[in-house]
Amino acid sequence: MAASEGNRREAGGEQATTPDHTAKRLAILEGAAEVFVRRGFAAGTTKEIAAEVGLSQPAIYHYVGSKHDLLREIALHVDEEMNGALARGLAVSEEPGRQLRGIIHEFTAAVVRDRRAFAVFWQELYSLPDDVRSRIAEDERTFVTAVAAIVAALQAEHRMPPGSPIVLAEAVLSMPSWMYHWYRPAGPLSASEIAELYCRLVGLDPP
Amino acid sequence: MAASEGNRREAGGEQATTPDHTAKRLAILEGAAEVFVRRGFAAGTTKEIAAEVGLSQPAIYHYVGSKHDLLREIALHVDEEMNGALARGLAVSEEPGRQLRGIIHEFTAAVVRDRRAFAVFWQELYSLPDDVRSRIAEDERTFVTAVAAIVAALQAEHRMPPGSPIVLAEAVLSMPSWMYHWYRPAGPLSASEIAELYCRLVGLDPP
Numbered sequence: 470m471a472a473s474e475g476n477r478r479e480a481g482g483e484q485a486t487t488p489d490h491t492a493k494r495l496a497i498l499e500g501a502a503e504v505f506v507r508r509g510f511a512a513g514t515t516k517e518i519a520a521e522v523g524l525s526q527p528a529i530y531h532y533v534g535s536k537h538d539l540l541r542e543i544a545l546h547v548d549e550e551m552n553g554a555l556a557r558g559l560a561v562s563e564e565p566g567r568q569l570r571g572i573i574h575e576f577t578a579a580v581v582r583d584r585r586a587f588a589v590f591w592q593e594l595y596s597l598p599d600d601v602r603s604r605i606a607e608d609e610r611t612f613v614t615a616v617a618a619i620v621a622a623l624q625a626e627h628r629m630p631p632g633s634p635i636v637l638a639e640a641v642l643s644m645p646s647w648m649y650h651w652y653r654p655a656g657p658l659s660a661s662e663i664a665e666l667y668c669r670l671v672g673l674d675p676p
Numbered sequence: 677m678a679a680s681e682g683n684r685r686e687a688g689g690e691q692a693t694t695p696d697h698t699a700k701r702l703a704i705l706e707g708a709a710e711v712f713v714r715r716g717f718a719a720g721t722t723k724e725i726a727a728e729v730g731l732s733q734p735a736i737y738h739y740v741g742s743k744h745d746l747l748r749e750i751a752l753h754v755d756e757e758m759n760g761a762l763a764r765g766l767a768v769s770e771e772p773g774r775q776l777r778g779i780i781h782e783f784t785a786a787v788v789r790d791r792r793a794f795a796v797f798w799q800e801l802y803s804l805p806d807d808v809r810s811r812i813a814e815d816e817r818t819f820v821t822a823v824a825a826i827v828a829a830l831q832a833e834h835r836m837p838p839g840s841p842i843v844l845a846e847a848v849l850s851m852p853s854w855m856y857h858w859y860r861p862a863g864p865l866s867a868s869e870i871a872e873l874y875c876r877l878v879g880l881d882p883p
Binding site for chain 2: 506507508509510511512591592593595596613629630632633636637639640641642643644646647648650651657658662663665666667669670671672
């Protein structure tokens with residue numbers, strides 16, 4: 470799992486964040502995501518996670534916390550990855566076509582980077598506490614609304630078909646989102662090559 | 677949940693399938709999907725499902741069976757809906773563009789019809805027994821391979837961008853698949869209007 474400053478601030482504020490500490494936390498979150506994807510959050514145990522990472526159960530508690538803390542951290546990490554993908558995509562250009570291309574590329578790269586964390590995120594939304602769930606739902610609305618505004622700008626230039634910008638935004642975002650289900654790293658294409666196919670499929674040719 | 681001959685044969689073969697019996701089974705499966713989506717399969721109980729449907733727990737056991745039987749039935753129903761969507765879409769025409777339009781329309785209609793069952797299906801794959809999981813994985817491969825063949829035929833006519841037909845097939849199928857996450861029946865568009873937007877987004881204009 471990629472390092473995430475916000476998450477560390479979020480739940481590890483009182484801990485020393487030495488490089489070793491951070492590396493252990495990330496390895497634990499990755500192992501937890503692996504176990505939760507394979508067995509589900511309810512069935513997965515910190516014992517299995519400890520075995521997956523090669524650490525003791527007390528070490529899991531020391532570096533992150535309980536099973537619920539692990540899920541919360543994974544979810545907040547993914548939420549931040551999605552917010553980051555949107556922000557970086559929007560920053561690429563002022564031109565809506567390039568912005569949408571940027572968002573598709575950034576989002577695809579994020580899902581490929583943290584496939585298991587994204588899978589846990591979407592499979593276990595109902596297991597999250599209400600505050601985390603509302604925050605995620607709000608960030609997701611922000612994401613879709615921003616993409617819908619870009620779609621509307623492209624429609625005004627006849628570069629997207631007419632119709633509900635929200636539904637078209639959901640349709641475009643489906644492509645990176647759904648990769649958590651089918652993508653396997655053994656495949657021949659890089660994240661960037663896959664994102665480029667998505668862009669061309671929806672008529673966003675390279676500038 | 678829409679009636680499904682195969683499912684009834686699958687697990688209710690010994691039961692009399694009177695209209696009332698069938699209606700109760702469908703109501704129970706719908707209630708079970710509702711509870712599993714809201715609380716997850718591990719946390720949901722037959723007591724909650726009984727309350728959701730307005731029946732007793734023994735009635736749930738009588739008409740379908742245990743919690744695992746309920747999940748299995750939901751999964752087999754969705755599997756069959758997907759197989760049906762593919763078969764009906766292919767049967768629309770010999771022309772690949774019309775076939776792909778047909779598949780998108782049929783698949784979107786299926787997800788809209790049984791949104792909760794599809795959500796449970798994809799969220800709880802890991803909770804299914806191995807035989808059901810392999811059958812689903814095989815049917816999914818068949819689905820994606822068939823769509824990839826259509827994509828390749830459209831590429832040969834320059835009606836789809838070049839690149840991996842499998843990835844493009846996954847991208848097209850993402851749009852109906854991912855609706856389990858965002859679609860709500862209160863929205864203004866019908867399944868067919870949404871499917872039409874998907875078709876136009878990927879350059880499949882009406883014939």
